Amino acid sequence: xxxxxxxxxxxxxxxxxxxxxxxxxxxxxxxxxxxxxxxxxxxxxxxxxxxxxxxxxxxxxxxxxxxxxxxxxxxxxxxxxxxxxxxxxxxxxxxxxxxxxxxxxxxxxxxxxxxxxxxxxxxxxxxxxxxxxxxxxxxxxxxxxxxxxxxxxxxxxxxxxxxxxxxxxxxxxxxxxxxxxxxxxxxxxxxxxxxxxxxxxxxxxxxxxxxxxxxxxxxxxxxxxxxxxxxxxxxxxxxxxxxxxxxxxxxxxxxxxxxxxxxxxxxxxxxxxxx
Amino acid sequence: xxxxxxxxxxxxxxxxxxxxxxxxxxxxxxxxxxxxxxxxxxxxxxxxxxxxxxxxxxxxxxxxxxxxxxxxxxxxxxxxxxxxxxxxxxxxxxxxxxxxxxxxxxxxxxxxxxxxxxxxxxxxxxxxxxxxxxxxxxxxxxxxxxxxxxxxxxxxxxxxxxxxxxxxxxxxxxxxxxxxxxxxxxxxxxxxxxxxxxxxxxxxxxxxxxxxxxxxxxxxxxxxxxxxxxxxxxxxxxxxxxxxxxxxxxxxxxxxxxxxxxxxxxxxxxxxxxxxxxxxxxxxxxxxxxxxxxxxxxxxxxxx
Numbered sequence: 001x002x003x004x005x006x007x008x009x010x011x012x013x014x015x016x017x018x019x020x021x022x023x024x025x026x027x028x029x030x031x032x033x034x035x036x037x038x039x040x041x042x043x044x045x046x047x048x049x050x051x052x053x054x055x056x057x058x059x060x061x062x063x064x065x066x067x068x069x070x071x072x073x074x075x076x077x078x079x080x081x082x083x084x085x086x087x088x089x090x091x092x093x094x095x096x097x098x099x100x101x102x103x104x105x106x107x108x109x110x111x112x113x114x115x116x117x118x119x120x121x122x123x124x125x126x127x128x129x130x131x132x133x134x135x136x137x138x139x140x141x142x143x144x145x146x147x148x149x150x151x152x153x154x155x156x157x158x159x160x161x162x163x164x165x166x167x168x169x170x171x172x173x174x175x176x177x178x179x180x181x182x183x184x185x186x187x188x189x190x191x192x193x194x195x196x197x198x199x200x201x202x203x204x205x206x207x208x209x210x211x212x213x214x215x216x217x218x219x220x221x222x223x224x225x226x227x228x229x230x231x232x233x234x235x236x237x238x239x240x241x242x243x244x245x246x247x248x249x250x251x252x253x254x255x256x257x258x259x260x261x262x263x264x265x266x267x268x269x270x271x272x273x274x275x
Numbered sequence: 276x277x278x279x280x281x282x283x284x285x286x287x288x289x290x291x292x293x294x295x296x297x298x299x300x301x302x303x304x305x306x307x308x309x310x311x312x313x314x315x316x317x318x319x320x321x322x323x324x325x326x327x328x329x330x331x332x333x334x335x336x337x338x339x340x341x342x343x344x345x346x347x348x349x350x351x352x353x354x355x356x357x358x359x360x361x362x363x364x365x366x367x368x369x370x371x372x373x374x375x376x377x378x379x380x381x382x383x384x385x386x387x388x389x390x391x392x393x394x395x396x397x398x399x400x401x402x403x404x405x406x407x408x409x410x411x412x413x414x415x416x417x418x419x420x421x422x423x424x425x426x427x428x429x430x431x432x433x434x435x436x437x438x439x440x441x442x443x444x445x446x447x448x449x450x451x452x453x454x455x456x457x458x459x460x461x462x463x464x465x466x467x468x469x470x471x472x473x474x475x476x477x478x479x480x481x482x483x484x485x486x487x488x489x490x491x492x493x494x495x496x497x498x499x500x501x502x503x504x505x506x507x508x509x510x511x512x513x514x515x516x517x518x519x520x521x522x523x524x525x526x527x528x529x530x531x532x533x534x535x536x537x538x539x540x541x542x543x544x545x546x547x548x549x550x551x552x553x554x555x556x557x558x559x560x561x562x563x564x565x566x567x568x569x570x571x572x573x574x575x576x577x578x579x
Contacts, residue, residue: 018457
């Protein structure tokens with residue numbers, strides 16, 4: 001028994017070291033004064049100030065945030081509706097195809113999704129003149145499409161664990177489906193919608209491949225700028241940027257997780273669905 | 276009268292819930308594939324967009340269908356594409372196996388931890404999901420470079436005399452894929468292992484089975500759904516991976532996702548890129564359908 005727990009502990013230690021060591025080292029070296037990653041020249045914030053003075057990076061970051069905010073919000077609405085229709089709407093025409101369409105974006109290689117979305121935009125432009133140019137708008141549409149599937153899966157897994165009796169009671173008391181959905185179901189799935197929104201937001205913020213396909217000249221998102229900087233090797237200001245992004249997202253996720261855990265506890269003991 | 280309005284409103288609500296997301300996905304997820312399929316049968320031209328239309332509406336309104344198989348013939352004749360497909364499948368398969376070997380004991384160990392520790396461990400597996408994929412892959416560039424930490428470490432303990440070339444090699448690509456996709460393997464495995472009924476283990480041990488036998492005969496088969504789900508979650512996206520081979524692999528790392536990207540952005544040959552995508556989709560049809568099956572059965576078991 002002792003032998004086995006030692007084995008399990010070692011696995012965990014190695015597994016987590018593997019997952020986190022590269023990030024930690026990257027963060028440490030972002031404070032390195034030297035241009036060359038391997039030589040430690042002492043503590044410095046010069047890459048951070050270089051970053052803040054880099055208009056290209058700032059513009060790209062603002063564009064990415066804007067795209068992520070809009071696409072995550074719409075994706076959460078559509079994904080929640082999709083989750084509802086899979087759990088609450090019984091049979092409908094084309095349900096099987098719909099379940100397929102929800103699951104496929106989760107695993108579809110990005111190059112395929114990106115290429116096919118671009119070709120759609122090109123075709124609609126030829127047929128109906130929309131979109132007039134490719135850029136922010138087409139990236140938003142593309143991001144909505146793949147992140148709504150993630151939201152739908154999270155909301156669906158939450159809906160399958162919630163107690164149906166509340167909704168049934170509301171229905172029996174004469175509540176119309178729309179009112180029941182707003183007054184009863186919505187509060188129940190709110191935590192799942194929040195995690196869905198956060199996931200959609202980070203997915204959008206992170207996407208390089210799909211955005212590269214559907215974007216036009218002039219709209220470079222943050223990942224596109226980062227990629228063009230690091231394609232040829234390590235860039236010290238990207239280390240600083242990575243440290244900022246990872247720290248912010250990490251703090252955000254931990255706080256969100258904590259708040260939702262508290263909300264969950266104060267409500268009723270439910271098995272927490274893992275996204 | 277009032278009732279009729281209410282009924283119409285109910286119907287409208289139902290239609291709205293079901294068909295708004297449905298229409299969106301039909302329009303922006305299904306139609307795109309049909310268009311890719313269509314364009315893979317057209318000729319490249321120097322124009323905007325750079326391909327000949329498959330349907331020519333101008334000829335007296337008659338639908339003249341124009342199809343060419345040149346793009347596929349080109350792919351079949353060029354060894355480059357064959358070897359890229361084969362190599363992508365091989366890299367994805369080996370990486371998936373490595374993820375399974377590392378991820379299974381991790382997931383198992385997490386299920387055996389105390390509740391508080393378990394939640395923290397789980398959060399630490401989920402956290403990389405949220406942090407940038409691109410930046411996590413980039414983090415390895417520094418680690419693997421000639422003067423990076425790994426080479427420094429190996430040099431200092433005297434295992435090697437001069438720095439090894441680690442970055443821009445196939446090894447780096449395997450490492451990057453295993454690193455980036457490990458959480459996708461651990462989570463479904465954890466979900467499957469957590470549901471395991473421990474009384475089966477006790478019964479088997481009481482009847483004299485060695486821990487190894489218990490693992491082979493009970494734990495492994497009972498977690499097979501998690502194993503399949505985890506493997507598909509790694510294997511399918513890994514085949515088409517672009518970022519990892521582009522950043523960590525050498526110029527000759529022939530993975531098909533990178534080939535497609537280059538065909539599109541550097542050669543500007545959209546029809547060939549579409550043909551590459553079409554064949555890739557055909558390769559992935561069976562794994563994707565398997566994944567869907569497991570997704571669906573997973574959903575119904577949750578409803579019980």
